[in-house]
Amino acid sequence: MFAITVGSRHKWRVKKAFLLGAGLGTRLKPLTNIVPKPLVPFFHRPLIGHAALACRELGIHDLAINSHHLPHVWKDPILGIGASDWKKNGEYGGNGIAVEQGIWEGADVRLFEEPILLETGGGLRNVRKWMGAENVLVHNGDIYSSMDLAALIREHEQSGLPVTIALRSNGVAKHIAIDESKTRVVDIRGKLGRAEGTHVFSGIYCVNEEIFSYLPDEEIVSVIPAFLQLALQNRLGAMVMDQGNWFDLGERNSYLAAHQSLGIGEMIHPLAQIDTTYIVENSAIGMNAIVGKGAIVRNSILWPGARVAADADLDQCIVYSGNECAGFHRNEDL
Numbered sequence: 001m002f003a004i005t006v007g008s009r010h011k012w013r014v015k016k017a018f019l020l021g022a023g024l025g026t027r028l029k030p031l032t033n034i035v036p037k038p039l040v041p042f043f044h045r046p047l048i049g050h051a052a053l054a055c056r057e058l059g060i061h062d063l064a065i066n067s068h069h070l071p072h073v074w075k076d077p078i079l080g081i082g083a084s085d086w087k088k089n090g091e092y093g094g095n096g097i098a099v100e101q102g103i104w105e106g107a108d109v110r111l112f113e114e115p116i117l118l119e120t121g122g123g124l125r126n127v128r129k130w131m132g133a134e135n136v137l138v139h140n141g142d143i144y145s146s147m148d149l150a151a152l153i154r155e156h157e158q159s160g161l162p163v164t165i166a167l168r169s170n171g172v173a174k175h176i177a178i179d180e181s182k183t184r185v186v187d188i189r190g191k192l193g194r195a196e197g198t199h200v201f202s203g204i205y206c207v208n209e210e211i212f213s214y215l216p217d218e219e220i221v222s223v224i225p226a227f228l229q230l231a232l233q234n235r236l237g238a239m240v241m242d243q244g245n246w247f248d249l250g251e252r253n254s255y256l257a258a259h260q261s262l263g264i265g266e267m268i269h270p271l272a273q274i275d276t277t278y279i280v281e282n283s284a285i286g287m288n289a290i291v292g293k294g295a296i297v298r299n300s301i302l303w304p305g306a307r308v309a310a311d312a313d314l315d316q317c318i319v320y321s322g323n324e325c326a327g328f329h330r331n332e333d334l
Contacts (some may be wrong), residue, residue, distance in 0.1 A: 038141030140203030164237030171200030
């Protein structure tokens with residue numbers, strides 16, 4: 001599913017990944033009233049679990065995740081990431097909060113809770129002690145990608161730059177301007193007055209500890225000011241990665257569309273309970289979901305444990321709440 005280069009893994013210095021999980025998920029409400037955005041089900045695992053699998057295939061077995069919204073849900077055995085052997089670890093904790101450490105997808109995972117939302121730069125600083133002097137892969141928790149992250153890691157390591165960001169040529173948010181070599185960022189949102197954006201930031205990048213020399217001192221800060229300073233110095237690396245799938249699943253339409261177009265796994269979980277007279281078309285049916293007699297479910301997502309009553313008729317719906325869903329519904333979250 002994720003491209004790797006066999007035989008070169010042992011040469012990589014990137015052995016850690018920081019998965020960003022602290023966002024509020026406002027664009028996905030009301031789904032995110034139940035779980036943090038990176039934990040929404042996606043092909044029968046939490047969305048962020050696909051990033052964890054990509055890391056495992058890259059030989060990365062040390063993961064950090066920051067949390068803020070509904071932090072307790074991350075450890076929930078049903079709604080959370082499904083990690084085991086949880087324990088508190090004071091070695092890396094900041095803000096007086098011990099880090100929660102467990103085992104997940106064959107990796108050590110540490111949860112860094114942010115009582116106040118620190119933004120992308122502040123969140124990175126909060127895991128600085130865990131990062132140490134190593135290169136780290138940073139991956140947004142609401143992104144699904146099958147891009148060749150091994151190539152991104154190699155490019156970053158060979159360049160020796162503090163940051164190398166993965167870009168896409170197509171998308172609605174073309175905020176990144178790059179030079180003719182396509183290896184350096186020259187402007188972001190036109191803030192430097194150098195160029196208009198031509199590429200989309202994928203939400204995935206590699207970074208080393210030099211980034212902290214460029215972050216403003218504020219506790220709550222975006223990573224963008226540091227990126228802009230690096231761009232001024234021609235030291236913000238870029239790699240255009242148009243091969244493979246890439247979806248930003250942070251809003252409802254893209255969440256539905258990705259289920260209906262990607263085909264990266266079985267749509268219907270083997271433990272779903274579906275009456276023999278059902279009609280289910282182009283829909284994801286989660287574990288222990290129930291679809292009653294004569295029900296019609298099209299272009300929809302049923303979360304684990306969802307219940308659809310007999311003769312219900314759904315199209316473009318997301319059934320997430322645990323309440324039985326009956327009647328006729330179109331483009332609704334139920």
